[in-house]
Amino acid sequence: MSLDTPKFSDFDALYDAENAKVATEMYEDPDLFKEEMDRIFKKTWVWVAHESEFPDKGSFKLSQVGLDPVIVVRDRKGKIHCMVNRCRHRAATVCEVKQGKTSSFQCPYHGWGYGLDGSLRAVPYPEQYGDDFDKSQHGLLKLRTESHEGMVFATFNEDAEPLVDFLGPEVCRYMTLFMKQGGGFPVKVLGEHQFQVPMNWKVQLENTTDAYHFPIVHKSFMQTLDEKTEDLFAFMDKNEGWVEDLGNGHSIMMMMPSRADLDDRLDDPIEPRFEWLAEEIRKEGYSEEQVKKIVLAVGGPGFNMNLFPNVSFSLSFFRVLTPIAVDKTDIRHMALGMDGGPKIANQTRLRLHEHFQGPMGFGSPDDAEVWERVQRGTQGGEELPILVNRGIVDEEPGVMGPRGHVSSETGMRAAYKMWKRMMEQEA
Amino acid sequence: MTEMSKLDPKALLADVTEFLWQEADILDRKDYDAWIDLWLKEGIYILPIGDGEDYENQLNLCYDDDKMRRMRVDRFKRGFSISSAPAADTVRTVSRIVIESAEGDVIKLRAAEHLVEDKFGRQRMWAADLFYTLRKTDDGFKLERKIAKLLNSDGMLNSFSYLF
Numbered sequence: 001m002s003l004d005t006p007k008f009s010d011f012d013a014l015y016d017a018e019n020a021k022v023a024t025e026m027y028e029d030p031d032l033f034k035e036e037m038d039r040i041f042k043k044t045w046v047w048v049a050h051e052s053e054f055p056d057k058g059s060f061k062l063s064q065v066g067l068d069p070v071i072v073v074r075d076r077k078g079k080i081h082c083m084v085n086r087c088r089h090r091a092a093t094v095c096e097v098k099q100g101k102t103s104s105f106q107c108p109y110h111g112w113g114y115g116l117d118g119s120l121r122a123v124p125y126p127e128q129y130g131d132d133f134d135k136s137q138h139g140l141l142k143l144r145t146e147s148h149e150g151m152v153f154a155t156f157n158e159d160a161e162p163l164v165d166f167l168g169p170e171v172c173r174y175m176t177l178f179m180k181q182g183g184g185f186p187v188k189v190l191g192e193h194q195f196q197v198p199m200n201w202k203v204q205l206e207n208t209t210d211a212y213h214f215p216i217v218h219k220s221f222m223q224t225l226d227e228k229t230e231d232l233f234a235f236m237d238k239n240e241g242w243v244e245d246l247g248n249g250h251s252i253m254m255m256m257p258s259r260a261d262l263d264d265r266l267d268d269p270i271e272p273r274f275e276w277l278a279e280e281i282r283k284e285g286y287s288e289e290q291v292k293k294i295v296l297a298v299g300g301p302g303f304n305m306n307l308f309p310n311v312s313f314s315l316s317f318f319r320v321l322t323p324i325a326v327d328k329t330d331i332r333h334m335a336l337g338m339d340g341g342p343k344i345a346n347q348t349r350l351r352l353h354e355h356f357q358g359p360m361g362f363g364s365p366d367d368a369e370v371w372e373r374v375q376r377g378t379q380g381g382e383e384l385p386i387l388v389n390r391g392i393v394d395e396e397p398g399v400m401g402p403r404g405h406v407s408s409e410t411g412m413r414a415a416y417k418m419w420k421r422m423m424e425q426e427a
Numbered sequence: 428m429t430e431m432s433k434l435d436p437k438a439l440l441a442d443v444t445e446f447l448w449q450e451a452d453i454l455d456r457k458d459y460d461a462w463i464d465l466w467l468k469e470g471i472y473i474l475p476i477g478d479g480e481d482y483e484n485q486l487n488l489c490y491d492d493d494k495m496r497r498m499r500v501d502r503f504k505r506g507f508s509i510s511s512a513p514a515a516d517t518v519r520t521v522s523r524i525v526i527e528s529a530e531g532d533v534i535k536l537r538a539a540e541h542l543v544e545d546k547f548g549r550q551r552m553w554a555a556d557l558f559y560t561l562r563k564t565d566d567g568f569k570l571e572r573k574i575a576k577l578l579n580s581d582g583m584l585n586s587f588s589y590l591f
Contacts, residue, residue: 098581191476191486196583220508224498330583335486343484350486360474360489362502365510365586376547 008035011423015416020392020409021385022416024378027200033326040309040422041066045146045153045166047311047320048072048082052150052188052339053099058116061099064322065143065154071095071105072145072152075116080147082154083118083140094140105140118142149175150187151311167307170246170400174305178313180262181336183297184290188339189318190350192332193358197368199375201310201323202419204331207367208304208312208319209243209253209411211236212390217370221362224355229273235406243391243410245401249308249418251411256302262293270295280344294345297338298352306411308418317353327375333357333364388412436526443536443561444524446568451521451540454590457514459500462590467562467569468493474591475574477581488580503588514588515546521557532563533571540575540591554578555591 008014014023014032025032048063049072060073062085069085071094085093087107094105094114104121105114113122118140126133143154146163149172153163164172179187197204207213215222215236222230235241235255243253254260266289270278274295281291300316312319314333322330335353337346356363378386391408404410453461466472474488482490491499506512523539540555560572575591577584 193476193486193488194581194583195585197585217509220502220505220511223505223507224502347483350484351490354487354490355495358488359584359586362499362508365588366508368586369510372547 007031008423011420014423015420016385017413017417017420020387020389020413020416022388023385024382026202026386027375027378028326028382030326033200033323035423036419037066037323039425040419041323042156043160043422043425044157044309045155045160045163046309047151047307048145048154049080049152050150050187050189050318050334051080051147051152052186054080056101058101058103060095060102060116062095062097065156066323068156069093070143070154071140072154073102073116079117080145080152081117082143082145082152084143086141087112088120088138088140114140148172149179151175166248168247168250168400170244170252171250171305171307174246174252174303175313177261178301178303178305181297181300181316183294183338183341183345185338185341188337190335190337190346190353192334193353193361193364194330194332195359195364195368196324196328196330197371198327199329199371200326201321201329202415203371203374204319204321204329205306205309205415206388206409206412207371208306208314209251210409211241211243211253211255212407212409213370217366218363220366221356224362226273239406241406242398242403243406243408244398244403245410245414245417246305247400247414249415250306251414252303252305253406253411254303255406259299259302262296262301265296266292268292268296271299274298277344277348281342284342284344286342294338294341298345298348306415308415316349317357331364331368388416439529439534440524440526443526443534443568446561447521447524447538447557447559450570451519455517455519457503457589459503463497463500465568465570466493466496467571470496470570471572472496472570473572473574475576475580482574488577488584499590508588510586511588513546515544517542517544517589519543534561534563534568535559536561542591544589546588551585553591557591 014026046065049061053061054074057074057076060071063070063072070082071085072082074080085095087094089110089112092107092109094107111124115121120135120138143156145154148163148167240257241254245251278291278295281294304314306312310321317336318334320332324330335350337349358364388409391404391410395402395404395410401414402410450465472491473482475482476486476488479485502508503511519540519542521538521540525537527535536559538557540557542553544551556576558574561568562571
C-alpha cells in the first residue's frame with residue numbers, strides 16, 4: 001500500500017451491504033472513529049437540544065456536535081443559535097455552566113464579550129488591535145441551526161440540505177405522532193438520565209430499533225409489570241408490527257401499530273392500570289375527553305424511531321448518543337412531560353421513566369451491560385463479521401425503503417447504508 | 428429546647444453509627460431481605476439528580492416507595508437481570524456523621540459515603556452525601572427516608588447494579 005492511498009477507501013470491506021455484515025474494525029479502529037467524526041458528524045444534521053429547554057430569552061445549554069462542545073441559546077428575538085464554545089481570541093471556553101439563563105457570554109481569560117447570537121460585542125482595550133480590526137469577523141463559530149417539531153439540530157455543513165429534507169416526509173410524520181404524547185400540551189423535557197458506556201457509538205445506533213433484544217435483555221423488567229402491561233410488550237409474538245427503513249439512515253420500529261396515533265384511541269375505555277390516574281385528573285376539573293387524552297399520553301405511543309446519527313424517539317423519551325472515543329459513548333435519556341399539564345400526570349411520567357431508564361432503572365443498566373459486552377467481545381475473533389442480516393429474507397417494500405418483521409435488523413441496515421454513503425464522500 | 432439536649436449526644440451518635448454501619452455492611456453483602464427489614468413501609472428511598480429537593484416533581488435516579496423498593500430487590504435477586512448477574516462487588520465506608528436533629532422518635536442526620544465497585548476487572552469510585560430520617564421503634568431504628576446524593580449526580584454516570 002503506497003503512502004498516498006487513504007487508509008479507508010474500501011468501505012465494502014467495512015460494511016458488506018449485500019450480506020449485511022459489519023467488520024469488527026467498525027467498533028475498534030481509532031483512526032476510523034476520527035474519520036467518522038469528520039465525514040459524518042461534521043457533515044450532517046446533529047441533534048443538539050429540544051426547544052422546551054429554552055423557556056426564556058437568554059436560556060442556554062451546553063451540548064456537543066461530534067467532538068465539538070457547543071452552546072445552544074435562545075436570543076432576545078426568540079431565535080435559537082448554536083455555536084462552538086471557544087473564544088475567538090485564545091480558545092478558552094466561554095461557558096462552563098451546563099444550563100441556565102444569561103444576557104451574554106464573556107470569556108474569563110481576557111474578557112471578550114459575545115452576544116446571545118454569538119457576535120463579538122466587546123473587546124477590552126481594543127486600541128492595540130489597530131483600526132482595521134473587524135469585530136464582525138470574530139464572533140463565536142456558528143453552526144447552521146434548524147428545528148422541526150421542537151427538535152433542534154445543528155450542522156457545520158453550510159451546504160447540507162434543509163433539515164426537513166434530511167429527515168424526510170415519513171420521519172416528519174412520525175415525529176408529529178410522537179409529540180401527541182403531550183396530551184394536548186406542548187411536550188417538555190422534564191430531566192435527563194446520563195450514563196457513559198464503554199462502547200462504540202454505533203452499538204447504540206443499532207439498538208433503538210432492535211426489538212429482537214427486548215424479551216431477552218429486558219426479561220427482568222417485564223417481570224415487574226402486571227400481566228396487562230406485560231401483554232402490551234408481547235409485540236414479538238403478535239406479528240403485527242414492523243421495522244422500516246425511512247431513508248437517510250433513519251428507521252422506525254412499530255411495536256404496537258394500534259398506538260401509532262394516540263388520537264385513534266380516544267374512544268377506548270381507560271386502561272385498568274391507569275384508572276386511578278384518570279380519577280385523580282378528573283378531580284382537577286378536566287373534561288372526560290381531556291382525561292382520556294392525557295391518560296393515553298401518559299402511556300406513550302407504540303413505536304421507537306431512530307434518527308441518524310445521534311437521536312432517537314423511544315416510546316416516551318428521547319435517547320441521545322454522543323461519541324467520546326472509539327470505545328466510549330455518552331448516553332442521555334430525556335424524560336418528557338406535558339408543559340402545563342396536570343401535576344399527577346407528569347409525576348406518573350417521571351416515575352415510569354425512573355422505572356426503566358437511567359443508571360438505576362430496571363432496563364437501561366441491562367442495555368448498558370450488553371452494549372459493553374459487544375465491545376468486549378470484539379476484542380476476539382477480529383476476522384469474524386457482526387451480523388445484521390436478520391429479517392432480510394422476508395423484507396417487503398415500505399414507503400421509503402424496505403420494511404421487515406418487527407424483530408428484523410432493517411433499521412441497522414438503514415443506518416449502515418447511510419454510514420457508508422457518508423463515509424464514501426470526501427471529508 | 429429540643430429533646431436532643433436531654434439525650435446523651437455521644438450515646439445517640441454511637442447508636443446511629445452502629446445502625447449506619449450495619450446497613451452499609453448489609454448493602455455490601457447484598458443481603459437485600461435484611462435491608463428491606465430496616466425500612467418502615469411508608470419509607471422513601473431517593474437518589475436525586477442535581478440540587479433540587481422537590482423529589483416528587485423532578486426526575487431522580489430512583490424514587491422508591493415500598494412497592495418499588497421490593498421490586499428493585501426482587502430484580503436483583505432473581506438473576507434474570509444481566510447487569511446484576513453477577514452484580515459489581517462493592518466496598519463502602521460511611522462516616523462524617525452529623526446528627527441534625529433528634530425530636531421525639533425522629534432523628535435526622537447526614538453522613539458521607541465512599542464506595543468502590545469492581546466489575547470486569549475495573550474499579551470505579553463513587554462518593555455520596557447521605558441524608559437520613561430514622562425513626563426509633565421498639566425494634567431499633569427504622570429507615571423513614573434515605574436520600575443518597577451522588578457527588579456528580581447531574582453528571583455522566585454509569586449504570587449501578589447495587590444500592591447506595
